[in-house]
Amino acid sequence: MKLSFRPFSIKLAGVMALALAASLAVVPALAAGDSGEEATNPQNTVFIRDGKKGLRFVAPKYIYAGEELTVLNQTDPHKVGPHTFSLVTKGSVPKTPRQRQLCFTPHHICKAIAGWHGVKGEGPPKENPAEAGEEGWDTLGNLNKKGDSWFTGDKPDASETQVVSAAAGTRLYFVCAIHPWMHGSIAVRPAPAG
Numbered sequence: 001m002k003l004s005f006r007p008f009s010i011k012l013a014g015v016m017a018l019a020l021a022a023s024l025a026v027v028p029a030l031a032a033g034d035s036g037e038e039a040t041n042p043q044n045t046v047f048i049r050d051g052k053k054g055l056r057f058v059a060p061k062y063i064y065a066g067e068e069l070t071v072l073n074q075t076d077p078h079k080v081g082p083h084t085f086s087l088v089t090k091g092s093v094p095k096t097p098r099q100r101q102l103c104f105t106p107h108h109i110c111k112a113i114a115g116w117h118g119v120k121g122e123g124p125p126k127e128n129p130a131e132a133g134e135e136g137w138d139t140l141g142n143l144n145k146k147g148d149s150w151f152t153g154d155k156p157d158a159s160e161t162q163v164v165s166a167a168a169g170t171r172l173y174f175v176c177a178i179h180p181w182m183h184g185s186i187a188v189r190p191a192p193a194g
Helices: 008-024 026-029 097-102 109-116
Strands: 045-047 056-058 062-064 068-073 083-088 149-151 159-163 171-175 183-187
Touching: 083 109, 109 171
Parallel strands: 045 068, 062 183
Antiparallel strands: 045 056, 068 159, 083 149, 083 171, 171 183
């Protein structure tokens, strides 16, 4: 099965558009990553989940600089498609229904993220993960600057683990370029002494 950032077919594109429209009523609570599940996640893991609350990231509220952060896809990519975990600047996060609708068109962040991965047209990613800046999770991208990003692909339970190399005191904002209503953030705290 050939997977790309673009919807798998015109039919799936229509289904995804309907899903997006249906989810817009619940997006404000989910968009900020405020699903109420963060407190139950003691590990340094961002989960990509599906269920009664729809497609979403479930992330810890903070991580210590220098610790490893794992992104784990717990959805079925054959049903909902692949995802990205893409670090972006706060202002690049698509917040309105219109911004999410246009996200994969030129001069919008989802299209830019595809470029970070070396995607041409509707082809597959050529660079995965797409890395920028220092090694690890640290670089927030925008339309003019590449950020760190990982494409989940088509295998269930795919994961990516990298050290958080961002400076303490920063905040990592992230978005799924394929499902742009999915986004959140994690505060980076100083490593505990000792």
